[in-house]
Amino acid sequence: MMRSRRARILAPLAIAFAALIGSCTDVNTSPTAVASLEFDSLPYPAVVTGDTLRDSLGNAASLHAIAFNGSGAVIANPALGYFALDSGITISPAGFVTAQLRNGPVRIIASAAGVQTGPMTLIVARRPDTVIVTPPASDTLFYTPLDNASNVTPALTLQVATRDTVGGVTGAQGWLVSYQLIFHGQALSATDTSVAVVWNSGNQPSRIDTTAADGTSSRVIRVHSTGLPTATESLTVVATVKYKGAAVPGSPATYLIQLRPQVTVSGRRAKN
Helix, strand or coil, X not given: CHHHHHHHHHHHHHHHHHHHHHHHHCCCCCCCCCCEEECCCCCCCEEECCCECECCCCCECCCCCEEECCCCCECCCCCCEEEECCCCEEEXXXXXXXXXXXXXXXXXXXXXXXXXXXXXXXXXXXXXXXXEECCCCEEEEEEXXXXXXXXXXXXXXXXXXXXXXXXXXXXXCCCEEEEEEEECCEEECCCCCCCEEEECCCCCECCEEECCCCCEEEEEEEECHHHCCCCCEEEEEEEECEECCEECCCCCEEEEEEEEEEEEECCEEEEC
16 A cells, blocks of 8 residues: 555656656757857967958958867857957957957957857957068988988978067067978979978978967978989078068068088098
8 A cells, every 4th residue: 555655646756757868969950050069260360450450461350160069060140159258359249350459369259149159269469560581591400221211301490580579689478380392493383292291390201380479480491312313402491471461571481491412421421
């Protein structure tokens, strides 16, 4: 008797609990319902104080995130919002960023229907006024024939600087520097690794760099000696920095690398 009465009491509770669980796991399957957001890049790493965020061509560019529904399909024209987690910028409803009077990093997130991305960091930067090349702008690499691994130039370094502050030249952070290789008068494509490759400090191929807090950028060139047509060659490296689509004064910066083989004399290496 006692067991039967207890069962009658517990049964409605079990049903109510099951209904509650079901409501918690119910997923909105509408094709326009935002299930996730992707916001993994900015039009440019930096925006100048008092200016609008621009792309690498100098055009004003809005922020852009991609929304996905529960099936993983892209949602066309989703209602997205962009928000700054730090002071220093304003963001229009259309996603255009304008920088205020400050310098430094600002975190931005994208949001839609209660779903938000992780923060992206935008640098509110000083205006890039000049590109300064750290000597030497020319050098000679004495390469080891048949040993591509060891044929690396010294670091090619430049600084993107500004004169918009009192007290002389200051480094400008967050500016893209693009590197181009010229061999026998022809520009080598990024996929052409037969002669040389631009490397970053992490020993990875990389033709695009972003200036550090002090405005500097640095790359090395790994020379593939087995791809050189003759023993004595030269290679030109061109580094370009632009603002509003125009080259910054001092850009493009040009480095001339003379390539000469090392020779062995009486069991030791000598420069030829």
